[in-house]
Amino acid sequence: MSASAPESDAWPLWEVFVRAKRGLSHTHVGSLHAPDAALALHNARDLYTRRQEGVSIWVVPASAITASSPEERDAFFDPAADKVYRHPTFYEVPEDVEYL
């Protein structure tokens, strides 16, 4: 380990979300390290929007995100699997009815 290794360990990880243009949602574009939110925002601008890829940026501490677990994916998403009646294609209607 080099002598200078530990200090940036203290810099937390931030997830970066960018709104590409008005009318679109913010989308996850990647992550970066920064000591605080203000610098995270500046770094995100330099790193992810050098070509006007965005009109708005969110930075979120990665530790603040709660994610569903991949091991539980089946049990977690199963309830939706047997409810095909939630899709319009489930219904049989006469072909000559318009606007349905």
Add this chain to the structure above:
Amino acid sequence: MLDPMYGNDYGPTDVAAPESHKDRLPRRDEPLNAADAAALDGYFDELIDADQRIEPRDAMPEAYRQTLIRMMAQHAHSEIIGMQPEGNWISRAPSLRRKAILMAKVQDEAGHGLYLYSAAETLGVSRDELLDRLHTGRQKYSSIFNYPTLTWADVGAIGWLVDGAAIMNQVPLCRCSYGPYARAMIRVCKEESFHQRQGFEILWTLARGTDAQKEMAQDAANRWWWPALMMFGPPDSGELAQQGHTAQSMAWGIKRFSNDELRQKFVDMTVPQAERIGLTLPDPDLRWNDERGHYDFGAIDWDEFWRVLKGDGPCNAQRLEHRVSAHEEGAWVREAATAYARKQAERTRAGAA
């Protein structure tokens, strides 16, 4: 076995698993970047067979994780070391336009390094550990960056040939089976095409200039052609495909084409461009083969390649020294930012109390 190329796997395989990963079984408080140690239940193979992407928290074979960490780290190292040969010419660019372009390109390469380090970190290795492996020579970067940039024309040759070869390697990586790597490569590839074009434009301009400028352009092409072909790594098609990393990386969907296939594509793409600029390429055996539908080219000096990769290139020591000193001289900036952030946080806490 070393399997070296830019945007591929060119490191020694015997680097032990990082300590930082062994200690880092998933914690609930770092959901997006924690690697999941759940037992493999065949789900990984199912995803690979279906050409689906693997995401950070999926269970995956340890060898897959280690291959990707090595590949992404060395790709990232190449991006940031690659800033040096061109950075060398920023202060001497022949016009303000060229200087602005070159600064933007070098800044892009820093960005590419950061995308790739972030992607590597999703596998549970820390950035400091990766930088440390670079700084102590335990991980390599592409041998191409150990050649010097002697003239302004070299900046053109790097953009045209080195970025051109990098694009050839990187485009298939946009479909790599590991999601974060593939996504990083999509961003990188979008940015690379300007790099290649500005390089072409520099040589095109010089080739239309004075005799001295033409000569400078030709000299740069002569020096960069063979190292650019070496960027694709040693031969790995035919029988050789079963050795080294190629077979396993192909099975895992990390690698999509052999080194030789990519090299041939690069030659086929580049020869007509050289003709258009009015440059010759330094290979007497280079000629179109009607039967194969490809250009034939001469034997590559793999001894030179291994020599340069193992540390004996013209600039190896200089590149690493510069990287380490830039890191050490930047320590005070990182420390100051950390101290400021701590102070602000304390103030906020005091204000709230």
